Amino acid sequence: MDIKALQEISLALRRDVVEMVYRTKDGHPSPSFSVADIVTALYFAIMRLDPTRPDWEDRDRFVLSKGHSCPILYAALARKGYFDREELFTLRYLNSHLQGHPYAPKTKGLDATTGSLGNGVSIGLGMALAARIRRKDYQVYAITGDGELGEGMIWEAAMAASHHKVGNLTVFIDNNNYQSGGTVGEVSGPYPIEDKWQAFGWHVQTIDGHDMDQILRAVEIAHLVTDKPSAIVCKTVKGNGVSFMVGENSWHKRVYTEEEYKQAIKELGGAV
Template sequence: MQNRIQELEEIARQIRIDILTMIYKAGDGHPGASLSVTDLITALYFEVMNIDPANPQKPDRDRFILSKGHACPALYAALARRGFFSRDELPGLRSLNSMLQGHPDMNKTPGIDSTSGSLGNGISIGLGMVLAARLTGYDYYTYVITGDGELQEGVVWEAATAAAKYKAGRLIVLVDNNGLQSSGPVEEVSGLYPILPKWEAFGWHCQEIDGHSFEQILPALQKARDCTDRPSLILAHTVKGCGVPFMIGDNSWHKRVPTAEEYQQAMRILGGPCS
């Protein structure tokens, strides 16, 4: 177990290098959120999910929806490292002939189960996928990563009530609770907090973890998987810009491209190539 956790930490480190390299080379993208979801995505794609890069459409695969689609550099890096497509695609991010759109596109990129990026919609699409599993006789899980700011969208709560009604076990929502949104701290922008009691009141199975600790992420995902009679939510406390100290606490990194100097500094910290 300890070895495996070290392996996952190493994969996450490489993904963080890929994220910043993609954004630096593309000259566009959202580094802060990509870095905050990296460990959650690493756990799902390298440890938990039943997927097959050689057969990305296999019907019984687990589904994943990145509701906060702007964090897609993390997902693209994970998919490439997992073998869904070549890592040579990564620098094409957001460019005209690339398979890697500015936000996830299920028809352009192998391994993407749902188009996303318009905030708030992932949970309800995930609910549809869970209901589809019942009708098609599969027992796959559907994972959704949503931001905390994104929970301000009304459709999130429409999905919360409907998933409770349908006792949608196998729907597992991870909240990337990094505390920041585009215009500032979530607690200043809205009256969203506290988050967990709201979902508990809606009848969801709820857990709270450190979203950068594989020691906590993996058991929480296992507990969520074991709870098949109601939907699960994992409130994962994360840090926007995690892994790159000079990005932490500076929300300009929500959407910002590192300068050459900043990029090299980040690579020195992460142990990546400096050019």
């Protein structure tokens, strides 16, 4: 799939997130948008998947460690064919398949249950080591937030992954510089992010997390490094794609008014 087609899918997934949050009156739109292009690249250009066999043993695995961004993941799974798009509009409903954080037993296509921040890198490491033990060649990808780097469990996993030379594990760091309580520098600064991952023995790249070509190229390079895990620090923007969401951290978890909904859809290339 070419870059332009992937960009169009990314916009469509963002529109689905807007629709989900507007119709269900709940969800985390802004942190979903900062990882929208990464999720699009993974699900529509990179990962080896078969929606007709969600439990296929040889599939690549994905862990959304920052689980509150699940609306963008649900949108990708629906477009990929794991379930009907209309299910998106039951987000966070009681007994819905699509809970407010990923719950793998309920949702086709999910590889991990997440939501308690800090667990995703460890889960991904376990999956990557399982591939080695079972002599499988699948890749494991995880997305963690930059605010999430304050969780000590991430660094325990980083140290273990390096020690075990887990070359089939790639972690994307969503470096949008915000968390729910403010900027990451105000709360608990993780900088310099690259130096920390390098110190733990990882192969590290820094890219524009909204540049599809850079995302694809970074994963290609990560695959060439087989003797250590890879960290891709993605410079991103919360709310990317909708002007009034950028720089306004209240959109971490906020519901669109009718006017905001119409403007967001329009800015994302849709029609209302």
